[in-house]
Amino acid sequence: MKYLKLPVDFSTMIQGKPQQRCAIEESIAQYIMMQITSRYGEVAGRNDFGSDIWELEFNQLIKIYEWEERVRLSLQESIIKYEHRLSDTKVHVSLSEVDTDVDSKKYSEVRRKAIITVTGTITQTGVAFNFNTTLYVSPLSQ
Template identity: 30%
Template sequence: MKKHDKANVIGRNESIHLFLQLIIMTNFGEYMPEDAFGCRLWEYEFETSIDYKEVRHSVQAALLETITSFESRLYDVKVEVAFLGNQSFSRKVSIRIYGKLAETAEPFEHQQFLFICPKTVTNQ
């Protein structure tokens, strides 16, 4: 068995961040083996007239369900979704995920900003 070069191995927290990003960036049904994997946000990507309060609650609930189903390294998970700024053609969305690491009970936080319509990701 080949030893892994430490430069190629990512840590637990980074792995969780990447997995949460994958969940957020995946539309339901896009991952064939599991239709329940993904984020409801993309169902609204090209909608021109939406009820932001309703969408926020819907996305939060669905994202919480997906994370608790597929990310066993976190527990006591909470999800916050907010639409920021001018809600016109390009909508900026903030997604914050809070929880505790199952292994150590340490607090964990993931924040991601997205622009929908068209799909764009930023770390700021």
């Protein structure tokens, strides 16, 4: 089965033109990325779809390990609840501080970098699934 590739071009879909398709692995990865980048309540009818990332984005008082664990748990719960094509789902979140303006000799722009890894098994095929992404969040100093 081929899945729709995001973003969907609804104007061509309405005209009956063929849409870009992708394999199940890419479709699952797209769906997980949508969960990572969605705030709670952003998807109508699914108030628990998304992650804690955007609730914690500018929270400077939370410890790194607490941030990692809250985001990990929120993503794991959302993925298990809404991504039924995966089983044995595990989420790992690592947060670090990086200087994103390394070319500047005058200014330093330190940000947090979240590395998110999702592993599991594709239920339909039994094949191992691996997803990795990196997000830059919450400026530490401006």
